[in-house]
Amino acid sequence: MPSLDNYIAFRCQNADCAALVKMKPPQPGKDFIIVCPKCKTRQKWQYEGIDSQCKPVVVPKGIVRSEPKAEPKVEPDRPTPIGFMRLSPIPGRLVRVRSGFFHRNELINLVPGENTVGQRDAAKPSTVQIDDKFMSRRSVKIDVYAEPRGYRFKFTLIKSLNPAYFNGKDIREGFSKELVFGDSFRIGTTDFIFEGIDGSRKPIR
Ligand SMILES: [Zn+2]
DSSP, X not given: OOOTTSOEEEEOSOTTTOOEEEEOOOOTTEEEEXXXXXXXXXXXXXXXXXXXXXXXXXXXXXXXXXXXXXXXXOOOSSOOOGGGSOOBSSOEEEEEEOOSTTOOOEEEEOOSEEEEEEEOOSSSOOSEEEOOTTSOTTOEEEEEEEETTEEEEEEEEXXXXXXXXXXXXXXXXXXXXXXXXXXXXXXXXXXXXXEETTOOOSOOO
């Protein structure tokens, strides 16, 4: 009689893969979901237990679509109320950091209102378009609030399929933060620094 701490084995439900998957038997009578180690397809199975021949019975229950991704909520996790954001006497700009002999850093002025940064795309253009195929089409939003005495800036990560970083820390879609001179972020494979139009990279106090 096979012991229960044996393994169960079954073929991946993706017909193009059909890899043999082995695992410890889960709780009998319950559905379980595995991700095929070969093709990464999520699939549902039911382990029914041991049949009269002492063979484990595993019933395929179909391929599971990865959970529908809810539209990323563009909500700051810890929002700074606009009135508390620092007021800069001068406008800000982005520096697209480019290294190498033939490249110079590219300076990108930001306009009052909404600025979006994303991969170049005619159908869904961002106000700042970058040739970076690892960047989403509308990846970052920078709000510039122009007031009589100066400017306030806010950064929001709208969408990024690849890891994104703000001041070296990884951030998630929906991340939103006051933007001050000297802040940096990376989306796709592109690095940006935010600075004053005079090149200052010290936050206004
Ligand atoms: Zn597979």
